[in-house]
Amino acid sequence: MDDLAWHSTGAMARRRLRAWIDRGIATLLFLAASSSVLITAGIVGILLVESARFFAHVSLGDFLTDTLWTPGFANARYGILPLVAGTLVTTGVALLVALPIGTIVAIYLSEFAPPRLREGVKPLLELLSAVPTVVYGYFALLFVTPLLQRVVPGLPSFSMLSAGLVMGIMIVPYVTSLSEDAMRAVPMILREGSFALGANRVVTSFRVVYPAALSGIASAYILGISRAIGETMIVAIAAGMQPNLTFNPLEPAETVTAYIVKVSLGDLPHGTIGYQSIFAAGLTLFLMTLGFNIVGYWLRKRFREAY
Amino acid sequence: MDPVQRVVLRRRRQDLAFKVLGIGCTLIGLVTLALLLADLAFDGLARINWQFVTSFPSRAAARAGVLSAWVGTLLVMLVTALVAVPLGVAAGVYLEEYAPKNRITTIIEINIANLAGVPSIIYGLMALGLFVYALGLGPSVVAGGLTLAVLILPIVIVATRESLRAVPPSIREAAYAMGATKWQVTWHHLLPCASAGIATGVIIGLSRAIGETAPLITIGALTFIAFLPPSPLQAQPPYLSFDWLKSPFMVLPIQMFNWLSRPTRDFHANAAATGIILVAITLALNSVAVAIRYRMRKRVKW
Numbered sequence: 001m002d003d004l005a006w007h008s009t010g011a012m013a014r015r016r017l018r019a020w021i022d023r024g025i026a027t028l029l030f031l032a033a034s035s036s037v038l039i040t041a042g043i044v045g046i047l048l049v050e051s052a053r054f055f056a057h058v059s060l061g062d063f064l065t066d067t068l069w070t071p072g073f074a075n076a077r078y079g080i081l082p083l084v085a086g087t088l089v090t091t092g093v094a095l096l097v098a099l100p101i102g103t104i105v106a107i108y109l110s111e112f113a114p115p116r117l118r119e120g121v122k123p124l125l126e127l128l129s130a131v132p133t134v135v136y137g138y139f140a141l142l143f144v145t146p147l148l149q150r151v152v153p154g155l156p157s158f159s160m161l162s163a164g165l166v167m168g169i170m171i172v173p174y175v176t177s178l179s180e181d182a183m184r185a186v187p188m189i190l191r192e193g194s195f196a197l198g199a200n201r202v203v204t205s206f207r208v209v210y211p212a213a214l215s216g217i218a219s220a221y222i223l224g225i226s227r228a229i230g231e232t233m234i235v236a237i238a239a240g241m242q243p244n245l246t247f248n249p250l251e252p253a254e255t256v257t258a259y260i261v262k263v264s265l266g267d268l269p270h271g272t273i274g275y276q277s278i279f280a281a282g283l284t285l286f287l288m289t290l291g292f293n294i295v296g297y298w299l300r301k302r303f304r305e306a307y
Numbered sequence: 308m309d310p311v312q313r314v315v316l317r318r319r320r321q322d323l324a325f326k327v328l329g330i331g332c333t334l335i336g337l338v339t340l341a342l343l344l345a346d347l348a349f350d351g352l353a354r355i356n357w358q359f360v361t362s363f364p365s366r367a368a369a370r371a372g373v374l375s376a377w378v379g380t381l382l383v384m385l386v387t388a389l390v391a392v393p394l395g396v397a398a399g400v401y402l403e404e405y406a407p408k409n410r411i412t413t414i415i416e417i418n419i420a421n422l423a424g425v426p427s428i429i430y431g432l433m434a435l436g437l438f439v440y441a442l443g444l445g446p447s448v449v450a451g452g453l454t455l456a457v458l459i460l461p462i463v464i465v466a467t468r469e470s471l472r473a474v475p476p477s478i479r480e481a482a483y484a485m486g487a488t489k490w491q492v493t494w495h496h497l498l499p500c501a502s503a504g505i506a507t508g509v510i511i512g513l514s515r516a517i518g519e520t521a522p523l524i525t526i527g528a529l530t531f532i533a534f535l536p537p538s539p540l541q542a543q544p545p546y547l548s549f550d551w552l553k554s555p556f557m558v559l560p561i562q563m564f565n566w567l568s569r570p571t572r573d574f575h576a577n578a579a580a581t582g583i584i585l586v587a588i589t590l591a592l593n594s595v596a597v598a599i600r601y602r603m604r605k606r607v608k609w
Contacts, residue, residue, distance in 0.1 A: 022488045026405055032397035033406070036419050036464070039457055043429060046436035101332045108329025112322075123597055125336050130593050131343065132518025134560040135582045138567055139343045142350070142575060169339045200318035202325045223424065230426020232521035233560075237567060257428050257521065264431075264525045270440055278525075282432040286425070293424055 047286060050279030057273050063280065069243040069259075071274055078277060080284055082243040086160065086253035087288070090235050091228040093164025093249050094171055098224050101168075102175025103217070109176070110183040111205045122177070129173040137237030140166035145238065158240030158252035167234050175224045182216020183209050214303040222296030226289045232257035256285045347586065351579025359580060363533040364562065368573030373581055375532045376562035379448070380517060382536060382551060383558055386452020387459065387516050392509055395460050396498075399467025399505075404493055423461040430458045431525025439526050446527035448536060449552040454522050459512035466508020470501035503603040507596045514592035518585060520560040530565045532557045559585050 055063070058078045066079025105125070109118045145162040149155045155162075186209050194204040210217070240252030241262045254262070260278045268274045308316075362372025398419075406412040434454035444450040474497050482492040498505075524530075536554030539547060559581055566578035 018488055022490045025490045026401075029397050029401035029405055032394050033401040033415050035394060036398060036422060036460065037415060039433075039460070040418050040422060042437050043425065043433040046433050047429075050436060101335060104329055104332045105336065108326070108333065112326050112329055121333060121337075124340070125333070127590065127593060128336055128340055130514060130518075130589050131340070132520070132560055132582075132585050132589060134518065134520045134564050134567075135343070135347070135586055138563070138578060138582055139346060141567065143342070143346045169336065172336050200322050202321045203318075205325075226424045226426070230428065232426070232428045233564065236521075237564070257426070260428055260432070261521055261524050264435075264527065265530065279432055279436070282429055286429055289424060289426060293421065 043286070047279055047283045050276050051283045054273065054276035054280040067245050071277055076273075078280075080256075080281065082245040083254055083256045083259050083281060084284065085245050085247060086235070086239065086243070086255040087229055087257070087285075089160045089247055089249050089253065090164045090167060090239055090255055091225065093161060094167035094228040094231075095225065097165055097168025098171035098175050098228070099221060102172045102220070102224065103179060105172065106176045106179035106183060107205050107210070110180045111201055111209060122180075125173045125176060128170060131170075133170065133231065133233040134237070136166050136170055137234045140234055140238035152250065155250055156252050158238060159250055160235075160239045160253055161249040163235045163237075163239035164249060166238065167228055167231050170231075170234070171224045171227050174227055175220045178220035178223060179213070179217045182213035182220065185216065186212045215300045218296055218299040218303060222292055222299075225292050229289050229292070230257065230285065232261055236261045256281050344586065347579050347582045350576055351581075351583050354576050354580035355583060364531055364565075368571065368577055371577055373559060373562055373584065375535060376557050376559045376581070377584070378535050379532075379556035380558040382448050383451045383455065383523075383556060384513060384517060386449055386552070387455040388509070388513060390453060390456035391459050391463050391512065394456070395463025396467050396505060398460075399464045399471065400493055400498070402464070403468045403471040404489070404497065419461050419464055423465070427458055427519055428521040428525060430454060431522030433457075434522065434526045445553070446529070446555055447553045448556045450526055451523050451528060451556060451558070454526055455516040455519055458519065458522060459516050462512040462515065463505075463508055466511070467501070467505050470504025470508070471497055473504065474500045503599050507599050510592050510596040510599075514589045514596075517592075518560055518589055520564055523558055523561060524564075528561055529555050529557045530561055
C-alpha cells in the first residue's frame with residue numbers, strides 16, 4: 001500500500017493516529033462500564049467489612065435468635081428479629097394491596113381497555129411511582145392514619161397497617177407496568193385460539209395470557225417485593241421507630257430500613273458498635289432482597305415460554 | 308332460553324364484571340394520587356410565598372423557609388448529573404456498540420440489572436463507608452452528589468442502551484461505508500440520533516434523585532442548616548471556587564422529613580409546602596420526559 005503514489009505519508013500518520021484515538025476511547029468506555037462492577041464490589045465490601053467488625057462484638061447466633069433489639073440500653077441486645085418482623089409485616093401488607101390491584105390493572109389495560117385509554121392511563125399511573133417517598137410518608141401519617149383511626153378504633157398514630165397500605169399503592173405501577181408489557185408480548189395467535197374455542201376475555205386472560213406471561217409477571221412481582229423490603233421513608237415516618245416483635249399490622253414497629261435512618265439521624269461516631277450495627281442491618285436487608293431476586297431468577301427460568 | 312344462550316350471556320356478564328373491576332382498581336390508583344395532591348395543597352399551599360423560598364429554617368414555623376434546602380438540592384443535583392451522565396452514557400455505549408460477546412460483558416450486564424434492584428438505603432451505607440470515611444469526603448455536597456449519581460447510574464445506562472438499539476443498522480452501515488471509525492460512527496451519528504431517548508432517561512433519573520431521602524440521611528446530611536455553601540462564583544480571580552463541593556448540605560426531602568417529624572401543626576404545614584415544591588419539580592421533570600418521548604415518536608421515522 002505504501003508505494004501507491006496517491007497515498008502520502010501524512011495520510012498514513014493521520015490514519016494511525018485515528019486508530020490510536022479509537023483504541024483509547026474504547027478503553028475509556030470499557031472502564032466506564034466496569035465501574036458498575038466496582039460499585040457492586042464497593043457495596044458488598046463495605047457491608048462485609050463493617051459487619052465483620054460488628055460480629056466481633058455480637059455473636060451471629062445472638063443476632064439471629066435474640067428477640068430484643070436495644071442498642072441504646074446500657075445492657076445492649078442485638079437481635080435482628082424484631083426489625084425483620086417489622087419489614088416482613090409492612091412488606092406483606094403492601095403486597096396484599098399491590099399484587100392484586102397491580103395484576104388486575106395490568107390485565108385490564110392489556111386485554112380489555114381500548115388502546116387510547118391505555119396510552120392515557122399508563123403514564124398517569126406511573127406518576128404514582130414518581131412521587132417522592134417522603135411525600136408518601138406525609139400522606140400516610142397525616143391523611144391515611146387519621147382516616148383508618150375512624151374505621152379501626154384504637155389504632156395508634158404510628159402503625160404498620162397505614163405505612164403498608166400506602167407503600168402498596170406506591171408499588172402498583174411497578175407491578176402493572178412490567179406485567180402489562182409481559183402480557184402484551186404474548187402472541188395474538190394464542191388469544192385467537194382461545195376465542196375460537198368459545199372462551200370469553202376473562203377466561204382467555206386468566207387461563208391463556210396470564211400463564212403464558214408468567215415469567216415476566218414473576219419479575220414484576222419480584223421487583224415489587226424488592227421495592228417494599230427496601231422502602232425506607234414511608235415506614236420511617238408512618239410505622240414508628242420502636243423495635244417491636246409482632247406480626248400484628250395494627251401495632252407500630254421499626255423496620256430494618258427505619259432503624260438505619262434513625263441511627264443516621266443521630267450523631268454516631270465512626271467506629272462505634274452503633275455505627276457498625278447499621279451495616280449489619282444493611283447486610284441483612286441486602287441478603288433479603290438478594291434472596292428474593294434469586295427466587296425470581298429461578299421462577300423466570302422455570303416459567304419461561306418461548307414462541 | 309336455550310342453554311347455549313344462557314352460557315353466552317353468563318360469559319358476557321363475566322367480561323363486564325371484570326371490566327368494572329379493572330376500572331375500579333385503576334381508579335383506586337388515580338384517586339389516591341389525586342387525594343395525595345389535594346391533601347398536600349390543602350395543608351401547604353398557604354405557606355408557599357416569597358418569604359418561604361428565601362428564608363433559612365427557623366425554630367419559629369412561620370419564619371422558617373427552604374432556602375438552604377433548595378440550594379442544597381440544586382448543588383447536589385449538579386454533581387449527580389455531571390458524574391452520572393458521562394459515566395452512564397459511556398457505559399451504555401460500550402455495552403451496546405463495543406462490547407464483545409464474552410463472559411466479562413455478561414457479568415457487567417447481570418451486575419447492572421442487579422444494581423437496579425438494590426434498595427436505595429444500601430447505596431447510602433456504601434457511600435457512608437466509601438465516600439464519607441474511606442475517601443475522606445465527609446458528609447459534603449460532593450459525597451451526596453456521588454451517592455445519588457451511583458444510584459441513578461443503572462437508569463442512565465439502560466436508557467442509553469435502549470435508545471442506541473432503536474437506531475437502525477442502516478445508519479451505522481452507511482457511516483462505516485464512508486470510512487468512519489467506530490468512534491466517529493458513535494459520536495457523529497449514533498449519539499445524536501439517540502440523544503432524545505438518552506435525555507429522557509437522564510431526566511427520569513434526576514427526578515428520582517431529587518426525591519431520594521434515605522441515602523442522604525445515611526451519609527449524614529444535615530437536618531438543620533442556616534447557612535449556604537460558598538458561592539461557586541467569586542469576585543476576585545480566579546473567579547471560580549470549588550469550596551462548595553466540600554460544604555455540608557441539606558436537601559428538600561430531608562427538610563420535609565425534619566418538619567414532618569415535629570409534633571406541631573405549623574411545622575406540618577411547612578412540610579406540606581415543601582412537599583408541594585418537591586412534587587411540582589418531579590412532576591414537571593416527568594412531563595418534560597414524556598413530552599420529549601412523544602415528540603421523538605412523532606418526528607423520527609426511520
